[in-house]
Amino acid sequence: MNETINLEELIKIATNIELEGQAFYSKAAEVTTDPDAKKLFTELAEWEKTHYQSFQRLLDGVDKTEFEQIIDPHNEATLYLQAILGGDIFSQAATPEELADNSPQGLNNIFRFALDREKDSIIFYSSIEKVYGNQDINHKIDIIIGEEISHIRFLHDARKKLYT
Numbered sequence: 001m002n003e004t005i006n007l008e009e010l011i012k013i014a015t016n017i018e019l020e021g022q023a024f025y026s027k028a029a030e031v032t033t034d035p036d037a038k039k040l041f042t043e044l045a046e047w048e049k050t051h052y053q054s055f056q057r058l059l060d061g062v063d064k065t066e067f068e069q070i071i072d073p074h075n076e077a078t079l080y081l082q083a084i085l086g087g088d089i090f091s092q093a094a095t096p097e098e099l100a101d102n103s104p105q106g107l108n109n110i111f112r113f114a115l116d117r118e119k120d121s122i123i124f125y126s127s128i129e130k131v132y133g134n135q136d137i138n139h140k141i142d143i144i145i146g147e148e149i150s151h152i153r154f155l156h157d158a159r160k161k162l163y164t
Contacts, residue, residue, distance in 0.1 A: 010128050011055055011058055013124075014055045014124070014125065014128070015052050015055045015056060017121055017124065018048045018049070018051040018052035018055060019048075019052055021044075021045075021048040021051075021117060021121070022045050022048035022049050022052065023045075024095075024096065024114070024117070025041045025042070025044040025045035025048060025114070026041070026042075026045040027095065027096045027097070028041040028096040028110050028114070029041035029042040029045060030096075031096045031097050032096075032107060032110070034107060034162065036158070036161070036162060037107055037110075037158070037162060040154070040155075040158045041110075044114070044151060044154070044155075047147065047151065051144055051147065051148075054140070054143075054144055055144070058137060058140055058141075096110055099113055107162065108159065108163065111155055111158070111159040114155055115152060115155050115156065115159075118148050118151045118152045118155065119152065121148050122145055122148045122149065122152075125141050125144060125145050125148065126145065128141055129141055129142070
């Protein structure tokens with residue numbers, strides 16, 4: 001089995017995660033009738049767009065030798081990435097329409113799914129840092145992880161406000 005990862009491939013996966021998040025939050029804003037939730041999901045979609053742009057810029061100015069393979073001696077990151085690509089992580093099994101399903105718990109279902117996606121993103125970005133030793137890039141990823149953590153806090157607080 002291949003025991004190396006390419007930085008460019010990692011960044012492409014990260015940008016796809018952000019695009020999927022943006023699409024999810026945009027659709028959630030579209031299907032919800034609660035004005036506060038609509039505003040929240042619209043804002044989160046915009047944040048995901050910003051993250052996408054951040055990852056795109058991450059590739060700017062990186063020495064092409066940085067795209068060389070990254071050593072992964074225990075094959076952990078490679079297996080994790082294969083799980084992502086196989087749909088085991090970040091599965092799009094549910095859409096906001098399916099989650100909302102016109103039930104009283106529908107909006108709560110969207111929040112739970114969104115919280116899980118944000119947590120999965122943090123795990124993924126942390127795994128990039130684990131196998132990639134470039135301090136400048138890891139610092140930029142740390143900033144994005146911090147933003148994902150703020151999304152969790154934001155979602156948690158908004159859900160609490162809506163349900164109390």
